[in-house]
Amino acid sequence: MAGTLGDVFDADGVVWTPISPGLAKVRRLIAALLNTVGVVVFSVLAVLFTPWLWIGSALLVATFAWEWWLIGRQVGAWGYAERADDLMIRHGVMFRALVVVPYGRMQFVDVQAGPIDRLFDVAHVQLHTASAGTDARIPGLNAQEAARLRDRLASRGEARLAGL
Amino acid sequence: MTQPPEPGSSTAPPPPEPGLPAYSGLADGEWHLMHPATPLLRSWQVIAVVLLFVVQSFGNDFIAGDADFEGPHVAGRWLLGGGAVLLLIVLAGVGLAFASWRATRFRVLDEALELHTGILFRQQRRARLDRMQAVDVVQPFLARLLGLARLTVEVAGGKESNVALSFLREDDARVLRNHLLASAAGVRYDGPEAPEAPERSTLEVPVGRLILSLLVSGPAIGFVGGVLVLAGISLWIGHPGPLAGSFAPLLGAAGMLWTRFSNGFGFRIADSPDGLRLRYGLLEQRTQTVPPGRVQAVRLSQGLLWRQLGWWTVHVNIAGYGGDDNDSESGSTLLPVGPKVEAVGVLALVLPDLGVRPGENPWDVVDAGLTGAGPAANFLTAPRRSRWVDPISWGRSGVRVTDQAVLIRSGRIYRHLDIVPHARTQSLGLTQGPLQRRLGLASFTMHSTAGPVSPTASHLDQAEASELIAVQSIRAEQARKASGPERWMERSGPQASGHLQQPGEPT
Numbered sequence: 001m002a003g004t005l006g007d008v009f010d011a012d013g014v015v016w017t018p019i020s021p022g023l024a025k026v027r028r029l030i031a032a033l034l035n036t037v038g039v040v041v042f043s044v045l046a047v048l049f050t051p052w053l054w055i056g057s058a059l060l061v062a063t064f065a066w067e068w069w070l071i072g073r074q075v076g077a078w079g080y081a082e083r084a085d086d087l088m089i090r091h092g093v094m095f096r097a098l099v100v101v102p103y104g105r106m107q108f109v110d111v112q113a114g115p116i117d118r119l120f121d122v123a124h125v126q127l128h129t130a131s132a133g134t135d136a137r138i139p140g141l142n143a144q145e146a147a148r149l150r151d152r153l154a155s156r157g158e159a160r161l162a163g164l
Numbered sequence: 165m166t167q168p169p170e171p172g173s174s175t176a177p178p179p180p181e182p183g184l185p186a187y188s189g190l191a192d193g194e195w196h197l198m199h200p201a202t203p204l205l206r207s208w209q210v211i212a213v214v215l216l217f218v219v220q221s222f223g224n225d226f227i228a229g230d231a232d233f234e235g236p237h238v239a240g241r242w243l244l245g246g247g248a249v250l251l252l253i254v255l256a257g258v259g260l261a262f263a264s265w266r267a268t269r270f271r272v273l274d275e276a277l278e279l280h281t282g283i284l285f286r287q288q289r290r291a292r293l294d295r296m297q298a299v300d301v302v303q304p305f306l307a308r309l310l311g312l313a314r315l316t317v318e319v320a321g322g323k324e325s326n327v328a329l330s331f332l333r334e335d336d337a338r339v340l341r342n343h344l345l346a347s348a349a350g351v352r353y354d355g356p357e358a359p360e361a362p363e364r365s366t367l368e369v370p371v372g373r374l375i376l377s378l379l380v381s382g383p384a385i386g387f388v389g390g391v392l393v394l395a396g397i398s399l400w401i402g403h404p405g406p407l408a409g410s411f412a413p414l415l416g417a418a419g420m421l422w423t424r425f426s427n428g429f430g431f432r433i434a435d436s437p438d439g440l441r442l443r444y445g446l447l448e449q450r451t452q453t454v455p456p457g458r459v460q461a462v463r464l465s466q467g468l469l470w471r472q473l474g475w476w477t478v479h480v481n482i483a484g485y486g487g488d489d490n491d492s493e494s495g496s497t498l499l500p501v502g503p504k505v506e507a508v509g510v511l512a513l514v515l516p517d518l519g520v521r522p523g524e525n526p527w528d529v530v531d532a533g534l535t536g537a538g539p540a541a542n543f544l545t546a547p548r549r550s551r552w553v554d555p556i557s558w559g560r561s562g563v564r565v566t567d568q569a570v571l572i573r574s575g576r577i578y579r580h581l582d583i584v585p586h587a588r589t590q591s592l593g594l595t596q597g598p599l600q601r602r603l604g605l606a607s608f609t610m611h612s613t614a615g616p617v618s619p620t621a622s623h624l625d626q627a628e629a630s631e632l633i634a635v636q637s638i639r640a641e642q643a644r645k646a647s648g649p650e651r652w653m654e655r656s657g658p659q660a661s662g663h664l665q666q667p668g669e670p671t
Contacts, residue, residue, distance in 0.1 A: 008596065008606055008626040012634075085641045096601070098594040100637045104644055105590050130320055130460075130483055131590040133611035133618065160644075 009090050009098045016079035016090070022120040023140025024075040028068055029116060035064040080138050085160065087127065087153065089136055101136045104160035105129045109150050113143065125149055189357070190336055191272040191343040198268055199312055202331050203261035208306060210257035214250050270329055272340065274347065277317055279327050291319045291327045293348040294651055297484040298454045299341050300495070303334070305447040313337040317344065318484030320613065325484055345438045345453060350651030363434035363441055367509065369500055373475075374428045377501035378421055380469045387417040428500035435513045437653070442498070452495060456652045458482055459514045460590075461610075461617040462498070462583045464507050464534060465575075476507035476534070480514065481615030496615050504534065515585060519568030529564060533573045533581040536560075543573065544632070549603050550623035563608065563621045563632065568643075570610060570636065572619045582619035584610050586636075586643035594633050596626065608632055 010016075038060045046053035073093050081088045090098040106127055113123040123146035127136035141149065190196050263283050270279045278290045300316040307313060307330075314330035315337045332340065342358035353359060378384055391414060394407045429446035439455035460481040470476070478499040485495040499510045508530055518526040524541075532541035537560040539545050545562035546554065554561065557576040564571040570589075572582040593609040600606060606629040608621045624632070 008630045009594065086637055094598050096596045098633070099591060100593075100633060101591040102589075102637065102641060102644070104641075129590045129611065130613045131611035132614050133593075133609070134591045135593070136591065 009096055014081045014083065014088065016081050019075065019078045019080070019138060019140040020122055020142050020145070021075065022122040022142070023078075024071050025120050026116050026122055026140070027071045027075070029120075031064060031067045031071065035060050035067075075140065078139065082149075082152070087136070089138060097135070099134065099136050101127050101129060101134060102160070103153065103156040106153060106157040109153050111146050111150050113146075118143075123147075127153065190332070190340050191358075193271060193273055195269045195271045198265060198270075198329065199331050199333055200265070201310055201312060202268075203258060203265045205304075205307055205310070205312065205331055206264070207257045207261035211254055214254050214257075217250065270327075272343065277327055277344065279329065289327055291317055293344060295319050296344065296348045296455065297458050298452055298482055298495075299344055300453070301334075301337050301341055301451040303445075303449045307331055308449060315340055318482070320483030341453065345455065348455065348651065349438065349653035351653050361436040361438040363436045365509075365513070366432060366434040367499070367502070367506055369428060369431040369502060371429065373501060374425065374431070377470065377473075377475060378425055378428075380473070381421075381424075382467065382469070383417045383420045383424075385469070387414060387421065390414055390417070424500070427494075427497070431497075431500050433498060433510060433513070439652075440498070440513060444500075450495075454482060457587075457647070460584070460588045460615070461612040461619060462511055462514055463617040463619075464511065464581045464583075466534070466579045468577050470501075471579075474503055475501050476504055477501055478507050478510050479616040481612045481617045483613040485615065504531075511583065515569060515583065517568055519566040521566075529566070529571070530581070533564065533571045533583075534579065536573075537576070543571075544624065544628055546605070546621075546623045547625050550605050552603060553599055553605065554623050558623065561622050563624065565632070565636070565639070570619070572610070572621045574620070574622065582617055584612060584619050586639045587647040588612070589636070589640035589643075592633050592636055592640075594629055600626075606630070610636075 039057045042053050042056040042060065046057065074091075077093045077096075078091045079089070085104075086100050086102040088098065088100050090096070107130055108128050110126040110128065111123050112126070117123060121143050122140050123143045125138045125141055125146050128134065129136070138149070260283075264281070267283045267286070268279070268281045270277065272278075275294070276290050276292050278288065280286065280288045296317055297320050298318040300314075300318070302314045302316060303312070304314070311334050312331040313334045314328055315332055316329075317327045319325050319327070329337070329340075338360070339357050342360050345361070346353055346358045390410065391407075394410055394414075398404050398407045426446035426448070427444060429444060430449075431444040432442070434441040434443075436453075438453055439458065440453070442450070442452040442454070444450060460483060463479045464476050465479070466476050476499070477497070479496050480498050482496060498514070499507055502510070508527070511530065518529065520526045520529050521542075529541045532543060536543070537545075539562075541564065543562040543564045545560075546558050548558070550561075551558040557574060560576045560579075561574045562572075564573075569583050569585045572580075572584075574580045574582075589610060590613065591611045593611060594606055595609065596606040600623065603623075604626050605623045606626040608624055608629045610619045612619060621629075
């Protein structure tokens, strides 16, 4: 897992935790639902008006295949690491990003889960600092893991409490 | 709840509790109302609009009535009815403002400031004084005429995260500000009033320089150029359409210039043990106090037009100001315009010790950051291959890390130097797009609180950027542990007096 993203986004001695594969299922399901709606609409219109509109349906199916593959890559690229003093999060395949958030700078932690997320036992954790620029999001954790991470971050933040 | 005494009445001062310093005035821990003139100041806009409307419509009606005498009774009734409705609107406005004034009360505790507002939807807000980011005394034009002022305590909570006491008597506001600053600093004082911290090393912006700086700024050039071009076109086609049609954008540019002028008018910055003191404003006068350690990031910038004049402007990020209403620069300007020496002097007020290596002149480092390019003064510069993604500024964008702060310079045409103290680092980021990946580059970002400064070092060598983020997270951690207490007067050592050390003057 650690080697796939190259050395730049990989610090020495950091063990990256992958996020839950449930997130891929959630995103694929949403993509499937949206594409199905589109395909149905195009198919009905094709039957009613002109067979040229089958091209639209075919394109949507092709898009879905591409999304399927992309979601797998994107979810595989997300990772986080709890270090002694900070939390590291990395994500992205084409546009890669790495964020380092010190525990002492954390203002609050959000845990969110939508209806489809809950079907697959997935929750999203987001850390907030005083900066709006901090994009410290960990999507797709198991609900227990999310709760554990939230409590752990909160306690670590409290231990290293700093002002601004 | 007992009826709070009015701030103006001096009939029965509360007896001082034994064992505590005798705080008089508003800072006695009791509930207070705002100044009784507040409802008028709050609702004067409504009154003015209605009056304007009345004058205008009555005028029209009289003109119309002169020409048409067929139904005077009907017209009279209409006038009466309209007048009654307008009177009702005015009364409702004033009544509402009065009720809101009655419902607004505040009290000053040892640790916090509490404000209760609202009639139907009540709000109770409590701001911890040790989390105070800045204190402003603001005097809008009308309030200034009446000798009133608004006291605003900024806390770091994003948008609208302040406690605004409007309006108090000007002297009361000032005394209360000093008390709040003393409490937040952890200072106990004797006597009835908190002493005002003495100011030092004052710097003023002359009006002439301000006007000249606005004349050679982008909006002014755009305004004049736009007027000339459009007037030319209008003359050419013999129709005033183009000039009249673009009235709104021209007015916008003029408004921008006016805002900058009125906000820079009489600008004055001083240093005091309570932090930075800023004072400015033409019609609306503001006095800001930013306690030490509250500045999150500094940006010195210079547009192309100011280069010949050697002028710079200084902005800062302060938590609490950033998310504010209109423009992100309101309240965040430390120097509207000034020569390099003054800009660096202001930087020295914010960051007295730049933490350069022994034997190195801080002035050289800052100078290299302001105007330099290439690896001078140990700047880590974007490599030559980054010219493919940044053909203009590649030699200039760079980073220098000192013991105290990170200096990030960027922009060859519009020059910037961003400085973030290690202790104020929120979080760090590293990003890499597909092009950068092919070239082996990565961009390094320091996330700061909302405000005009957003420090990013673009297109560094990826190995160097990776090392930078690793080292920087450790530095920030150490700086946080070593940083002083929130109550800035409780720290020990010589810097408690706020000793100002200039980072080297030009020789």
